[in-house]
Amino acid sequence: MTKIRAPFEPAPWPRRLRSQEWYGGTSRDNIYHRGWLKNQGYPHDLFDGRPVIGILNTWSDLAPCNGHLRELAEKVKAGVWEAGGFPLEVPVFSASENTYRPTAMMYRNLAAMAVEETIRAQPIDGVVLMVGCDKTTPSLLMGAASVDLPAITVTGGPMLNGWFRNERVGSGTALWQMSEAIKAGTMTQAEFLEAEQAMSRSSGTCNTMGTASTMASMAEALGMALSGNAAIPAVDSRRRVMAQLTGRRIVQMVKDDLKPSDILTREAFENAIRTNGAIGGSTNAVVHLLALAGRVGIDLTLDDWDRLGRDVPTIVNLMPSGKYLMEEFFYAGGLPVVLKRLGEAGMLHKDALTVSGESVWDEVKDVRNWNEDVILPTEKALTAAGGIAVLKGNLAPSGAVLKPSAASPALMVHRGRAVVFEDIDDYKRKINDPDLDIDETCIMVLKNCGPRGYPGMAEVGNMGLPPKVLKKGITDMVRISDARMSGTAYGTVVLHTTPEAAAGGPLAIVRDGDFIELDVPNRRLHLDVAEQEIAARLAAWQNRSARPAGGYAMLYHDHVTGADTGADFDFLRGCRGNAVPKDSH
Structure with missing residues (x-):
């Protein structure tokens, strides 16, 4: 056995890391925290002051969009190990869009609250947010923003194209179309059941520009994911490469103390809003970005959504607004091409910082569009003025939204x-x-x-x-x-x-x-x-x-804010920091 150093010698990092409050010393409490974790077979020198990286994984058998994240987490771990970090995978609350009742949105705030306290209460120096299904992306971003430790997102990626009778089948979009066709008498139930087999033919999230792909794009546009992350299909080997590179990057982010508050600036949110217009993104992005902005103290409003998105052309030709699916979007060049187009049109804050440590413009300025039928020229845009239209009047004094491209x-x-x-x-x-x-x-x-x-x-x-x-x-x-x-x-x-x-x-x-x-x-x-x-x-x-009788439903009813401010809990708005709780052992 390798001899354990004594006294305990921290690694030569530029500052004492947060995890050392638990692991860095020879006191009874330090030995208590280290000793129990060593039952997993970790050598003593892993506790010597290298960064502890929490891999917050929303994998679940009941979250099919995230069903492949357990395998993907291994690639994140490999990247963390390579960069000199200590990766520890942590399962976190995962609200699946297609299983949770009454709706997954009711549990977004619960997931965000659980993630926030998971990060704050444990010996973690930085986090990788492993997300996919609609509410997992905003909930983990919200929780991480409220703690403000170095954080980076890696999404699970979209499914491959579905095909039925030689036509593309967009997950979700085809479901609405075909269910209406049944009622119209233009499709039989047997045909609908046959089409079901084509809708979800690989691991991953919806292959349309639905909420999952929109929020993956929002994470990248905000600067909270590595460039190119949003569109790589779940089963493409490049998705695993992205996961490994993300694991490497978070270690350097901890060393640099690069936090969400450094990245999630007003300029970042304005970039994301314009990006949402350009991609024909989901209206759900409105409530999620308003909630996320509230966690970092950015005064983002519905009026900002309308003002910033009004003149943005929708240039991504994807269902439900257009023709293609996420697989083609990736092959065409993905979100970096869209961000470059926005930059060239004067609609991008080019100096906005990203998790790479570079500006968003440095990341995208040299990319190329490989398919102009998927990422359209401005003069052929699906909608000349895309974005999200914010309506007001005596029926909606605080606002309502509509997606013009759809x-x-x-x-x-x-x-x-x-x-x-x-x-x-x-x-x-x-x-x-x-x-x-x-x-x-x-x-x-x-x-x-x-x-x-x-x-x-x-x-x-x-x-x-x-x-x-x-x-x-x-x-x-x-x-x-x-x-x-x-x-x-x-x-x-x-x-x-x-x-x-x-x-x-x-x-x-x-x-x-x-x-x-x-x-x-x-x-x-x-x-x-x-x-x-x-x-x-x-x-x-x-x-x-009626007010629910108790439990989480009552908490939700009593504290949820309106959609115009993100439908977050009133007591969760703002950043509460990452102070280490007192050790009672």
Whole structure:
């Protein structure tokens, strides 16, 4: 056996690392902390002051998008070892989009809270955030930002293209399309089941520009992931290389004390907002980036989203807005090409720092676009003014959002009669009724599906159309709610209406037969009812959403903020630092 040095000699790092509060000495407490971990067979010299890197892994058998992260973590570990660090894998809360009820969004804040305390309470000097499925990316970024230790993200990557009868099948997007085709009578149930086999043919997240790929792109645009990370397919060997390089990089970040607060600046968020417009990204990015900004003290608002995204052309030709899938996006050059285009157009803060230690412009200035049908020239953009449209008016005093690249141009200015659903159960009861008084000129209104109302703000805003309308060949109608919409979905859908109905917002008092005016170019959402009548209805309004009796649901109900501020918990906003808790042993 190798002789243990005595006294304990720390490694020659530029400063005493945080983990040494646990491991760096010969006291009873130091021996207690080291001794137990040594039962895993770690040699004594691993505790000599080299950085302890927490690999926060959202792998779970019940999170299929992240099902391959256990293998990927081994590549991260290899990179950490190579760079002289001590990697320790830590399982963390993983909210899967396709299994969690009532909705994964309800548990984003719980995951962020758990991740924050996992980092703060343990002997960790820096963290690698291993993420994939929709809510895992924002929750881990939020938690890490609140602790502010060196942190870097590596995503699991998208699935390979799905194919069905020689056509691309976009995960999620095809699901919405085919379920509508069933109701329209243009597709059989047997064909739908056959197509199911083609939707998820490899490990990874959604292969459309849904929320998972959007948030992977947001992490890269913010500077919190290595350049090129967002688009590499999950099963491509280059994804494993990216993981290993990420492991190497976090060790140097600890040495340099490069923290989220150094990277997540206002300029970084502005870069991300413009990037979201250019890629046709999910509306879910709005609530996640607003919440993340709140963790680092950046005063980001819905008005910033509208102002910064208004003139950004959508140049990434991916479903649900366009034609292709993430696999083609990667082959075309991925997000670095988009960032270069933004820089060339004067829409990028080029000096924004990234986890590489270089500026974003230094990372992307020399990349090339290998397929201009996937990453389009500006003059061929899907939407000349992409971004996220933020609507305001007497129906949404604090704002609502709409994704222009996924909407029907003919419906962007529309006045229609409201057909109201009081909640999602009311919608399900009525929507297939042939006697429902609705046609394609109407506006569908869904209430009580916001953060408090659902609870959790579910992705039900893209309400399926009634069969009687679908059978006419109509595929889109104006829909308004306080809910969210899946990033893989599409349509002229107004979302995140605030204040939400369950908080007494004007949405709560809309009635069947009221007329609503939508004017996206002028950013207006108006309930065409006299002000006195609106005031009288609000005065008579009674809250139908009951406060949960206890547990996390009650905590969520009592402390969740509105969608316009990110639907975070009021007590989690801000950075609480990484002070070492007192040792009670």
